[in-house]
Amino acid sequence: MAETRALARSDMTLLDMRGISKSYPGVQALQDADFSVRRGEIHGLVGKNGAGKSTLMGVLMGIRAADSGTIAIEGETLHHASPQIMIDAGISYVPQHINLLNTLTVAENILVGNLPKNRFGLVDWQAVNDDSQARLSRLGLKLDVRQPVEGLSVAERTMLAIAKALFNDARLIILDEPTAALSRVDIDLLFGFVRAQQEQGVAFIYISHHLEEVFEICDRVTVMRDGQIVGTRAISEINVADLIHMMVGGGVKEYGRESAAGHEVVFEVQDLSRRGAYEHVSFVLRRGEVIGISGLQGSGADELAQGLFGLERMGVGEVTIAGEVYRPGSPKSAFEAGVAYLPQDRHRYGLVQLRSVRENVTYSVLDRLVGRLGVLMRQDEQAITEEYIDKLGIVTPGPEQRTLLLSGGNQQKVVFAKLAATQPAVLILHEPSQGVDVQAKVDIFNIINDLSRQGVAIMIISSEVRELIGLCDRILVMYEGRITNEFSRAADDMLPEDILLAIEGGPGDADA
């Protein structure tokens, strides 16, 4: 393995970006950035939220116009940059939210634009399926080409997007936070695929906030901070602590969990089932307790969270909050009953992107901000917003910036702020740390701790088992719609290996 990787790697420079600068109103997003990628290497790109990673890639792809700087590919300077020119030059971008035609089949997505026709000028579906199946097998990718893309898992979609890029003869593929919400199994699948392509000489730029993964898969890593390039290192020459130091320009604040779990049961779920989603789910949540729920995609954990918040039907069974029956018909009634929810799908449920940071942060507490006659109290609004911008380190030119102009991680912080600002009895967090940087993660964990100390009962649905172990008093594992295992701090059995095994459906104790 090591040899083949070394073989595929070459010192020839594939991409060379020099002196790239780019400013937005009130933000210097990139400042004199130099960045280069060698042929066939996997090059990590890391930095705090808002450091300029996505902007740099946008400039590279010709999607954002740089104010100055040059881009050369294999020594040849490009005079224009546009997405088409870049794709022709062999560079492809796989954004975090992958754009595929979701209702069409895998085969149609692969051949879209040049579907093979038969004699009569009609689409030859047999050829479409055979051709695309053959192309995928050449890449060693096992997917049913007849199935619609919406049925694929996130990892499969990412691989399909990479495959599409390869069919366009891509030599350099940019992966922008591809693993933000992937389980370990899916990450292994994806990494295996990426390495196989690397052996064929394809280079990758790998953007991630998961530093262990950067060490696992990258050959070199470049660190950005405040729009500038801090430096590039071979992965063998650096360790995690140094990398973090380069990213944040200092040490990271620590966080330590102090359990605040009480005895009083706040939230009780009894025998809750929804067909096709989850079955016979029962658990209790005590005052100040933090529990984690983890499972593969389709294990029912996602659906459970949405059901408990009233975004979807909750199903049959009984749920009580402080002894009172809880049946949310809508998120509104969930809020009124004291349940708040941080959605996994930030774009759909989390943010109102056209509106400002201030408005987004205060949506959930609007009722508290109305003075006489429904007039909003501007100063209180301002104070809450500034408090959270400060607490979570949200990088924004100001509270009035539209949230769609923030970097991905900073958007996540805004959604988190919106919920932290409510004073719920039960807080359901769905992948709370997705897309946020190392420092912000710690800040968010500390807030979770603070909230639990104030008595909030917290439930975290996450694929990040290690994070859950650090945060939670108990961890429940879901498999095929049921809770199969329970691990707890008290029983001292929260071991990552055991939990991961349980997540994959390993031997469980169904009595949990």
Added chain:
Amino acid sequence: MQTPNRHDLLEILTRHFIWVVLVFTVVVFGLTIKGYLGLANIANILITGSVLGVMVIGQSLCLMARKLDLSAEGTVSLVAVVAAWLMLPYRETDLAQAGGLGVELDPLIVIPLILALGALIGFVNGFMIMKLNMNFFIVTLAMQLVLRGLALAISEGAIMPGTPAAFNWLGGGRIAGIPVSVIATIGLYLVFGFVMSRMQFGRKVYAVGANEDAARASGFSPARTVILVYTASGFLAALAGWMLLGRLETSVPNLGIGLTLNVVAAAVIGGVSLKGGEGSIIGAFAGVLFLAMVNNALNLMNVDPLWVNAVRGLIILVALIIDAQKTRYAGRAGPSAPTRTVVGDADQNAAVS
């Protein structure tokens, strides 16, 4: 970083574009058309602008909620006919003139009645759209036909002249020389401007219009908000109908026909986006002023009516182009970015595949 650069200027210009245009228009028309800035003409502009203005408020609310109200002009014609019908004495229809039902109700009863009727029509629109999941475009278009049909049936297609003075006060009266309609319209703009920017209701309307799912997940009720928006739109359309009938003193069954396009144009020119979640009431006001000024100038210049429509159409197209550009610029990815259908975050904009 602190000094405004090219983008800041561009941003400021696109955001306040309408005001720049407005000043420019005043100067050009003022210099080229004799008597344009005379007191009488200014009053004229404002009076004709006020009916338009009232309707633009309602339409702006709908647009901000990412909806559209095509029925508003139908409401104008129906309430005008109903009001005349209830107030005027009975008389045989002849020579295309008709009288009322004969109940001769007092204007003080009729006015609240027609305002309530307008609100009810709006409520029904909103209810069908949000509770019965019907398409807003078709619902309000069909409603417009229904309302116009009713207006024609009640009036038998004839005009009903001679509405009472107490009723005409809003459309034709003056206070200290200033037209009541103008004062009322400005008052409404102040009220709704405040509601939309400083009150909970406004906040919800923008949120629902920009992202209904996220608004719901934030604990808002999109159905309630949108139904309220349509109710307000219906109410305001009825008020505009009252104002217009008061000015004309004669009910015409196809009153307000073709107004919708002007109303939407004024709102869009004023920066209210067709894509929802954006724009301000004060901006819409500027759009109304602009359109009223242009219409008035076209009149004064004796432009061939056939050309008038062409010019209006052109203005609307230009406004739409600006609307499209504005969202593109604010987009998401800088001035030279290709237009994208995805409204995304900084990561998502970069989507190419």
